[in-house]
Structure formats: C-alpha cells, structure tokens
Amino acid sequence: xxxxxxxxxxxxxxxxxxxxxxxxxxxxxxxxxxxxxxxxxxxxxxxxxxxxxxxxxxxxxxxxxxxxxxxxxxxxxxxxxxxxxxxxxxxxxxxxxxxxxxxxxxxxxxxxxxxxxxxxxxxxxxxxxxxxxxxxxxxxxxxxxxxxxxxxxxxxxxxxxxxxxx
Amino acid sequence: xxxxxxxxxxxxxxxxxxxxxxxxxxxxxxxxxxxxxxxxxxxxxxxxxxxxxxxxxxxxxxxxxxxxxxxxxxxxxxxxxxxxxxxxxxxxxxxxxxxxxxxxxxxxxxxxxxxxxxxxxxxxxxxxxxxxxxxxxxxxxxxxxxxxxxxxxxxxxxxxxxxxxxxxxxxxxxxxxxxxxxxxxxxxxxxxxxxxxxxxxxxxxxxxxxxxxxxxxxxxxxxxxxxxxxxxxxxxxxxxxxxxxxxxxxxxxxxxxxxxxxxxxxxxxxxxxxxxxxxxxxxxxxxxxxxxxxxxxxxxxxxxxxxxxxxxxxxxxxxxxxxxxxxxxxxxxxxxxxxxxxxxxxxxxxxxxxxxxxxxxxxxxxxxxxxxxxxxxxxxxxxxxxxxxxxxxxxxxxxxxxxxxxxxxxxxxxxx
Numbered sequence: 001x002x003x004x005x006x007x008x009x010x011x012x013x014x015x016x017x018x019x020x021x022x023x024x025x026x027x028x029x030x031x032x033x034x035x036x037x038x039x040x041x042x043x044x045x046x047x048x049x050x051x052x053x054x055x056x057x058x059x060x061x062x063x064x065x066x067x068x069x070x071x072x073x074x075x076x077x078x079x080x081x082x083x084x085x086x087x088x089x090x091x092x093x094x095x096x097x098x099x100x101x102x103x104x105x106x107x108x109x110x111x112x113x114x115x116x117x118x119x120x121x122x123x124x125x126x127x128x129x130x131x132x133x134x135x136x137x138x139x140x141x142x143x144x145x146x147x148x149x150x151x152x153x154x155x156x157x158x159x160x161x162x163x164x165x166x
Numbered sequence: 167x168x169x170x171x172x173x174x175x176x177x178x179x180x181x182x183x184x185x186x187x188x189x190x191x192x193x194x195x196x197x198x199x200x201x202x203x204x205x206x207x208x209x210x211x212x213x214x215x216x217x218x219x220x221x222x223x224x225x226x227x228x229x230x231x232x233x234x235x236x237x238x239x240x241x242x243x244x245x246x247x248x249x250x251x252x253x254x255x256x257x258x259x260x261x262x263x264x265x266x267x268x269x270x271x272x273x274x275x276x277x278x279x280x281x282x283x284x285x286x287x288x289x290x291x292x293x294x295x296x297x298x299x300x301x302x303x304x305x306x307x308x309x310x311x312x313x314x315x316x317x318x319x320x321x322x323x324x325x326x327x328x329x330x331x332x333x334x335x336x337x338x339x340x341x342x343x344x345x346x347x348x349x350x351x352x353x354x355x356x357x358x359x360x361x362x363x364x365x366x367x368x369x370x371x372x373x374x375x376x377x378x379x380x381x382x383x384x385x386x387x388x389x390x391x392x393x394x395x396x397x398x399x400x401x402x403x404x405x406x407x408x409x410x411x412x413x414x415x416x417x418x419x420x421x422x423x424x425x426x427x428x429x430x431x432x433x434x435x436x437x438x439x440x441x442x443x444x445x446x447x448x449x450x451x452x453x454x455x456x457x458x459x460x461x462x463x464x465x466x467x468x469x470x471x472x473x474x475x476x477x478x479x480x481x482x483x484x485x486x487x488x489x490x491x492x493x494x495x496x497x498x499x500x501x502x503x504x505x506x507x508x509x510x511x512x513x514x515x516x517x518x519x520x521x522x523x524x525x526x527x528x529x530x531x532x533x534x535x536x537x538x539x540x541x542x543x544x545x546x547x548x549x550x551x552x553x554x555x556x557x558x559x560x561x562x563x564x565x566x567x568x569x570x571x572x573x574x575x576x577x578x579x580x581x582x
Contacts, residue, residue: 017349017439021547025554026527029201030238043554063350066383067547069285071205071301092354092385093285097301144188144315154307154315155213162217165190165313 001150003084003104004121005056007131014045015061015112020073020094023065029072036072037079052080057120060087061112064105065094074098084122086111086129086138099145100154108138124149167415169321170388171356174277174296177411185320190313194278194405196223197264198305201230202283204242205302207249210310220312221253225273227264228257229522235529262495262521265289265377265462270402270497276391277408281308285380286462286544291387292369292376293395293404294412298386319385322352325361325421328428333579335472336371337464337542337562340378341433343425345443353383360418363427364389369398370468377463378544381440390414432579435560437546446565451577452557455537457570459563460492460519461526464542467498467507473567474507474514479581480571483515489570490531492519516570528552540569 010018028039041048052058058077064087065073074097077085084104088111098105104124108114117132125146127138141149147164151157157164167173175183178191198206203226210218226246231239243259250257261267265286274280276294281287283305290297298314308314324347330339347357357379367375372389379387389395391406392414399406432446459465459473470493483489491511493499499521502508508518524530526543532552533539539551539558546558559575568580 019547021545021550025549026529027549030242043549063353063383066349067285067380067545069202069283069287069299069301071303074301089350089353091350091383093299093301093380095354096304100301100303100307142188142317154303155209155215155310158307158310159213159215162311165307165311165315 001125001146002121002123003056005083005119006054007057007059007116007118007120008052008055009059009116011045017063017066018060019067020065020070021067023073024070024076029070033075034079036076040076040080049080052082056081056083057122058082058085059111059116060085062088064090066091069093071097071101074101074103078103088112099148102149102153104149106138108136169323169356170294170358170390170412171296171319171321171386173411174279175318177277177408178279183318185318187318189318190315191279192312193220193223193281193308193314195274195280196220196305196308197225197227197268197282197287198302199230199264199284200228200232200242200246202302202305203246203249206283206306206309207245209303209306215310218253218309220309221255224255224309225268226250226255226257227267228259229263231529232260232522233520260520260522262497263462263523266466266494266498269293269373270495272399272403275399275404275406276412278405281305281314286377288379288384288387289373289377289462291379292372292389293399294389294391294409296386299380319354319356321356321358322423323358323360323418323421324423324425325418326359326363326425326427327361328363328426329366330427330430334430334432335562335564336367336374338433339427339430340375341435341443341560342430344378344381344435344441347382349381349439349441350383352379354385356386356388357382357384358388360415360421362416364414365392365394365416369395370466373466374463378440381544392416432565433561434565434575435546437557437559438548440544440546440560446576449575451574452538453574454487454540454569456488456490456531456533456539457566458490458492458525458531458539458541458543459566460490460494461523461543462494463544464563465492465494465498467501469542469563470502470507470511473563474510475582476564476567476580477514477571478510480568483570484573487570487573489516490519490525491516492525493521495521525551540566540575542566
C-alpha cells in the first residue's frame, strides 16, 4: 500500500507538540463530520485550509497530536484530504485514532533535517519515502496496523472480519 | 518486580509478554461519555456492526455536556439514552466525571483492563488497573470484539522517595514531575510510579498523579495496589480478584528515574503546556480574572478542603475575581457539602458548578480575550477554555485559592 501526493510541512513554530485542541478546538467538536475540515488548525494556523489544497501528506515534528483523545482531530485532517502524516514521533492516542480511521501515521527519524520536495511517495509496508531524488527511511507499519489501513480503518476491518482482533 | 503493565497482560494472556509484542487482550470494562459515546454509536451504525460482543462491559457517563448548554448537546444526550436503553447499558447522568466516578462506584479494579474513550482514562491506573484512554472508534471496536489491540509498551518507572516539604502539596509534586519528564517524556510508554514515598500519598493524591500521565504522553499510568488503595476500595464493591498481579512495587529497584519529594517547591505551569513548570516565586504576579478549582485533576475532596482553608485565611474572594468550584463527582459534592466545605466556599464568594467537565473545556466559565485564569485542571492549551487569547495557568488548589483572594498570582506562600 502506498500514497503519492503533495506535501505540506507545518510551520516551525507549530511542528512540535501539536496538540489535538490546536488541530480541532473544543467548540467545533460537535460539527457534522463533513464540516470538520474547515476548522482544522483554525486557532493556530488560519491559512492551513488554503495551504493544504492538493496536499495529501502532512509533515510534523515530535509528539504530533498530543493531548485530548478527540478523534475529530484526525477526522478533520482526513476531511482536508490528508492521507499520511510524517512525523519524528506521534502521541500515542492520536497515532491509534489515525490508524483506526484510515489515516497513516509514519514515524520518520531525522525528518527535520530533510529538505522535502513538493510531492512524495510513501510505501506504508516498508516505510520507504521517495520523491524527486530524495530517499528517506521511515518506520514500517506493523502487520496489524497495515491491515487496518488497507481495510480503510478498524471498523471496516471488523465488518469484513469480526475475528480480526482474535 | 516486573513492570505492572507486563504483569497484567501476562496474567490476561496466560503467557509472558515483552515490549514491542502486538497483543489483543480481552477487556473488563469500557467507558464512553456524552462526547465520545454518540460518536462511537454512530461509527458502529455507519459500518453496519450490530453484533456487540462486549456491550455488557460498557458504561456511559454524562460528564462533558451535563447539563446541556444548547439543543445540540441535548440531542446528543438523547441519542446516547436511546443507545443505552436499546443495549441495556448503565447510564450515569451528572453523577460525576467518569475518571472519578468509575473508581468510586467500584467499576474498575486492580489487575483489570479498562478502556475509556477519553484521554484521562489513565487516572484509574491509580487503582492498579491497566487503564487505557482511546478514541471513540477504537472503543467501538472493543465494544464489538471485546478486545483491544496494542503494542506492549516499554515502561518508564519513576521511583518516589522522601516527603513533601511543609507548605507544598501533591499538586505541586505532580506539576514538578510533569515539568521534569516533559510533555512527551513518557510518550507511548507505560508510566509507572513505584517506591517508598507512595505510602504517604492518599487516593486523592494518587488519582491526581495518575491523571497527569497523558500530559507526559504516557500510554497508561500505573500505581500498584497497597493497603492504602485496597482500604479505599473495600466498601465500593470493586472486583479485586486480580489484585495479586497488581501489587505496588515499594522498592523500585529497577526505576529509571528517582524523584525526591523533598525537592518539591510551589509550582505554576505556564501556558500553553502543562510541562512549562516554574517556581511560583519566579513568575511575575500576573493579574487573575478567574480561578477554577475542579476537574478530574483538581476537584476532589482534599482539593476543595485545601482551597477553603486558604481562602478563609485570606478573607474570601476578591471583588472582581470569579472563583468557580467544580466537584469531581456527586460523592465529592455531597461529602464537601456535609462537611461544610461547600457552604464556606459559597459564603466566601465561590460559585459552585454542577459536577462535570464543563469549566475545564470552556463549556462553562469561558474566558474572554486577554483574561488570565488560574486552574487546578490538567490542560492549559491555547483556546482550551474560551478565547484563544486568554491565558490559563495551572496550579494547586492552595495557590489557586490565594489567587482568587488576591486577584493576582501570590508572591508569598498561601496562608493556611
């Protein structure tokens, strides 16, 4: 399974410890899911919606998605067209939520030092990231994580195979 | 002693586990609240999943939006009530914040695996449970399958020694630990507290300590059981049948970090992150507009009692300052009322809020641009409570109460 698409790198000041309150503020949690994307990062990065057009790969820093367990945060990013997040590390609940909803979180050591081209291809099963002469090695997703993503999320997987978790 | 998380998983799976193993253990208890419950129910319906294997382990708690502040929240409650009726799921409306309520009602116990659709589910780690905060879809999958997927986490053990200096509190201790470990210092790991000093920390303090695990990025927080916690659970109907797997490591020989309680000083966590801890006396005496003493971090009986004492010594709430008090549960509310604490707080100018999450997330007591709040809650992210241009400082109930009396951050230790 692989994703090819445009890359949006978060501004330096936001890249690390981006919390889920910042990704989607509490006041927007009850919006219809289709509308969540309009409010993504609205408090901290109002230009995000304009900048994310035509991008499917978002690049963050360390501890991406810390804080509240709200899965409207990954849903808001999915609604903006994001399919893969590359980061040096993820907060644990966000990483799970993203996977469970079909958004691929890929850990990439040394990501900060890389100068990224406009488009990338990410191979989820191996963690291989390429584009315009660049090669980066991210962490491969574990077999169960990959299975969840391939099914389009955890619930679609359970629908397909009720015994998927044993 | 092996790390708590590995002991609990090995007991459940019938085989030793090591960090990095992918496992799918069965779950003993599941919680959703009025924010995540309807999301969970809709996700199940959307994907056509009707066979809910573990729905008998589910409880629903109305704490985020109780009582509703508008028709959208009221409709969410209605949706959740229908789900509860259909599936015969116990529903707790306005009885308390889930993270206080489930331990109080004996709904989670030592050695058990408990998942909740809220990040502060880690609080129940104070009872020696493997208490995992998840998103709504993750919990939907547990309700459907009875199992939770996880990669066995590495454990970060923090050994607590020594005793708190006079004038400091467990809240200062927790802010010091969060400041030292950092907001991702325990990322993805099981954060376990061990060592001799735990014997001196009561359940209110331990629940507070476990509550902040997620603010250090932990997957779970663990505190094994001992006489103190077992005594607290004894009349609550808690299932303690697995307690032998969850005993407190009072020695902590393998701990990676040692923390001496004797080094704790009066602490304030500056916005916008709970790990931005400063010495109270190094922070300029900022004007304070609102004080909140409540939440699953700082709304227990000992917090309210400490606040009342300090507020009395300082002569009550200063004119122009709003002091909001939110008991963490109905039990806390009743005990505080019966012991006269709530009455004294009210007489000194406090507004007593209904128990629940409201003022921690700006549903009640939202802040205006430029306002400064001092709060005993656990998060001070931008926009957490009302305007993104407001500031939220985190501190102990003692410091918060002094700020309410002075209208600014105190420059001296709060009077007691």
